[in-house]
Amino acid sequence: MLPASxxxxxxFRCEISAFLPRTDARSHISPRRxxxxxxxxxxxxxxxxxxxxxxxxxxxLQAEPLTTADVAEGRRDSLKKVFxxxxxxxxxxxxxxxxxxxxxxALLAPILRPFDPTTARDYAARxxxxxxxxxxxxxxxxxxxxxxxxxxxxxxxxxxLISVGLGLIVGTFxxxxxxxxxxxxxxIIGWATDILLAFPSILLAIAVVTIAGASLQSVMxxxxxxxxxxxxxxxxxxxLSLREQDFVQTVRAFGATSSRIIFxxxxxxxxxxxxxxxxxxxxxxTLEAAGLGFLGLGAKPPTPELxxxxxxSFRNGYSLSAPWTIIFPGLMITLIVLxxxxxxxxxxxxxxxxxx
Amino acid sequence: MVGERATPAQVEALRxxxxxxxPLPIQYLKFLGGLLRFDLGNSIISGIPVAQEIRTRWPAxxxxxxxxxxxxxxxxxxxxxxxxxxxxxxxxxxxxxxxxIGVSMPVYWLGLLLIYLFAVNLGWLPPSGRIGVDVxxxxxxxxxxxxxxxxxxxxxxxxxxxxxxxVLPAIALGTIPLAIIARITRSAMLEVLSQDYIRTARxxxxxxxxxxxxxxxxxxxxxxxxxxxxxxxxxLSGAILTETIFSWPGIGSWIYQGILNRDxxxxxxxxxxxxxxxxxxxxxxxxxxxxxxxxxxxx
Numbered sequence: 001m002l003p004a005s006x007x008x009x010x011x012f013r014c015e016i017s018a019f020l021p022r023t024d025a026r027s028h029i030s031p032r033r034x035x036x037x038x039x040x041x042x043x044x045x046x047x048x049x050x051x052x053x054x055x056x057x058x059x060x061l062q063a064e065p066l067t068t069a070d071v072a073e074g075r076r077d078s079l080k081k082v083f084x085x086x087x088x089x090x091x092x093x094x095x096x097x098x099x100x101x102x103x104x105x106a107l108l109a110p111i112l113r114p115f116d117p118t119t120a121r122d123y124a125a126r127x128x129x130x131x132x133x134x135x136x137x138x139x140x141x142x143x144x145x146x147x148x149x150x151x152x153x154x155x156x157x158x159x160x161l162i163s164v165g166l167g168l169i170v171g172t173f174x175x176x177x178x179x180x181x182x183x184x185x186x187x188i189i190g191w192a193t194d195i196l197l198a199f200p201s202i203l204l205a206i207a208v209v210t211i212a213g214a215s216l217q218s219v220m221x222x223x224x225x226x227x228x229x230x231x232x233x234x235x236x237x238x239x240l241s242l243r244e245q246d247f248v249q250t251v252r253a254f255g256a257t258s259s260r261i262i263f264x265x266x267x268x269x270x271x272x273x274x275x276x277x278x279x280x281x282x283x284x285x286t287l288e289a290a291g292l293g294f295l296g297l298g299a300k301p302p303t304p305e306l307x308x309x310x311x312x313s314f315r316n317g318y319s320l321s322a323p324w325t326i327i328f329p330g331l332m333i334t335l336i337v338l339x340x341x342x343x344x345x346x347x348x349x350x351x352x353x354x355x356x
Numbered sequence: 357m358v359g360e361r362a363t364p365a366q367v368e369a370l371r372x373x374x375x376x377x378x379p380l381p382i383q384y385l386k387f388l389g390g391l392l393r394f395d396l397g398n399s400i401i402s403g404i405p406v407a408q409e410i411r412t413r414w415p416a417x418x419x420x421x422x423x424x425x426x427x428x429x430x431x432x433x434x435x436x437x438x439x440x441x442x443x444x445x446x447x448x449x450x451x452x453x454x455x456x457i458g459v460s461m462p463v464y465w466l467g468l469l470l471i472y473l474f475a476v477n478l479g480w481l482p483p484s485g486r487i488g489v490d491v492x493x494x495x496x497x498x499x500x501x502x503x504x505x506x507x508x509x510x511x512x513x514x515x516x517x518x519x520x521x522x523v524l525p526a527i528a529l530g531t532i533p534l535a536i537i538a539r540i541t542r543s544a545m546l547e548v549l550s551q552d553y554i555r556t557a558r559x560x561x562x563x564x565x566x567x568x569x570x571x572x573x574x575x576x577x578x579x580x581x582x583x584x585x586x587x588x589x590x591x592l593s594g595a596i597l598t599e600t601i602f603s604w605p606g607i608g609s610w611i612y613q614g615i616l617n618r619d620x621x622x623x624x625x626x627x628x629x630x631x632x633x634x635x636x637x638x639x640x641x642x643x644x645x646x647x648x649x650x651x652x653x654x655x
Contacts, residue, residue, distance in 0.1 A: 091456075199631050200590055202597070206615060207627065287462055291597055294464050295612060310465060314601070319468050320476050330465030337460035345456075 082272060085350035092346015098339035106154040113147050118302040130324055137324035139309075140316055145324060149332045152306040155299070156336055159220055160285040166224030167285075168278050171231025176262050178232065179239025189232060196229040205288055209297040216305070219298045223285045234277055238270040272351055280344035283337040290333050306333050374400070387624070396625035401617050406625035409610065414629070415500035416486055417599070417606030421591040423522050424530030429584060432534040436541025436580075440549060441568055451538060458535030467528035467601040474524060482521050484603040491517045525602040529595060533587040540583045544576035578649055585641025589634040 086092045122142040130137040136145035178189040196204065208222035242248060243266065251265055292298045293307025294314075301312055306329045312318075313325035362370075371377045375386065390396060396406035435455070439448040475483035482488065487495060487502060495514050497505045503522075506515040548554065549572050557567045592607075599608035607626055614622030 198635055199627070200592075200634055203611075203627055203630060206596075210615065210623070283460065287460075290462055291464070294462070294597065295600075296616065307462075310462075310468070314464075314468060320472060323469075323472050326465065326468050326472075330462060330469070333465065334457065334461050338457060341456060341460055
């Protein structure tokens with residue numbers, strides 16, 4: 001770069017422009033930025049000249065610290081960007097379509113198949129192979145596997161949503177406290193997290209179900225508990241970096257209470273990674289819930305839970321003589337988990353700054 | 357355990373025998389004291405000491421975990437490398453799609469499908485157990501690791517039999533780690549391959565295979581080793597479902613039986629053992645970093 005000579009007006013142009021009053025050329029800039037520039041308005045404006053006002057680089061020395069409203073605006077911007085990148089990824093699109101389709105199917109089940117799949121038995125069709133009457137065949141009690149799997153999808157989705165919701169809410173809450181207040185709260189929560197993570201997840205879930213008794217509710221709690229430490233770790237790490245940032249310091253300087261800072265400023269800023277993790281967790285939660293069902297620790301047999309159906313077929317020996325009683329429930333579990341994994345992958349790609 | 361018509365005195369006698377009449381903190385301290393002496397109590401159902409049962413069963417679980425890990429690494433790492441080198445080509449897309457389906461499958465479902473296909477329909481491999489009944493009766497184990505034992509005894513018929521029993525459970529248990537290893541290897545390789553020193557190596561005129569295998573792979577291995585270690589820890593516990601499907605006489609199926617029978621000493625002892633193994637494996641992984649990356653030193 002050439003050294004600036006007195007005859008060269010260029011180096012001045014940028015500096016002066018920072019002091020220039022607002023002109024129409026800047027109308028595309030948001031009102032908030034305008035407000036900031038108005039503060040630094042020169043009381044002795046130079047004659048307005050579009051050529052001079054064009055390269056508007058705000059003087060870094062004059063810049064005020066970002067306000068939370070700026071951050072909120074930036075967040076909206078970045079969420080839009082994330083969504084755009086998400087839509088660009090193939091896995092994200094497939095995952096989104098699959099997830100929406102599965103949710104729609106689950107919602108439509110009672111309308112399109114308005115009977116209880118567990119009591120609608122056709123003993124004549126016991127263990128029948130897939131046919132036009134029974135698309136996925138019939139199970140040992142003559143129940144239509146297609147309908148059972150369809151209703152199983154509903155139960156699986158509910159279990160995974162509730163358990164991940166539980167893990168997300170509890171984990172995020174403790175993560176926020178540990179990361180924001182540090183000190184003894186952080187130490188104790190850190191210990192609890194380490195202990196929970198030291199157990200292999202399925203064992204932890206089994207332990208919780210053994211204490212709470214085998215039922216659908218226990219499965220939701222067990223799978224939720226397994227998710228808690230993951231969310232604590234994630235939230236804590238984000239809070240640690242966010243609490244030192246300018247916008248948080250500003251809000252604190254204005255005298256905002258801790259709970260306000262945490263829930264109105266830090267939490268919204270850390271939502272995106274939490275959403276990605278929650279989506280991926282939905283997949284593992286589905287697998288774990290079905291695993292507990294398979295071990296006989298979930299819903300009791302007449303309930304069309306997918307893992308319980310597999311277990312029923314395995315224990316009665318149908319898995320070898322009537323393979324459709326295992327193929328289709330397992331395929332549905334795989335499909336649900338696949339949908340969540342694809343969706344989570346797409347969201348993560350959208351969030352990854354390297355992809356932008 | 358004492359039947360439905362037990363008198364209160366009988367119930368009380370049983371509670372005293374099992375130590376259930378003492379306050380919970382005392383029971384817990386007694387359990388901890390026993391743990392220090394590797395005394396985990398006796399199974400309520402069979403009466404066999406839990407520690408003894410763990411000693412006879414863990415080689416089976418360990419053998420299965422090692423076999424599935426080998427399966428996962430031998431296929432997963434090369435698949436990840438190839439996918440990274442051929443990024444966005446059909447090989448990459450296929451490998452990543454298959455691995456995504458792999459992580460999304462329930463392990464026990466895959467096990468059941470494998471049994472149905474290869475054991476029942478095709479009859480190629482045995483569906484369950486660790487060794488055939490005939491061979492097993494004549495077989496005298498030394499260490500409890502059947503592969504090692506059959507080699508030590510020069511009993512190659514038994515070796516073949518043991519290996520054939522190991523194939524299906526190892527594939528079922530190893531599929532999820534395989535998929536995860538392939539994905540991690542791919543992303544680690546992509547990260548390394550985009551670095552300057554790789555460009556330098558290529559600019560020097562090195563052949564591509566040399567650049568990938570010699571320059572890139574070594575640096576990409578660290579995250580892969582982490583994940584292999586973590587997965588190995590998970591395998592020791594994830595085996596609960598797989599061992600149940602394949603009637604594998606390991607720790608996992610034993611814990612499962614313990615749960616069904618409400619045999620608490622068994623569940624307690626088994627969970628303690630598996631968690632300790634899990635923590636130990638993670639520690640070993642952390643220590644192994646220094647071996648693979650000379651920049652890391654432990655003082």
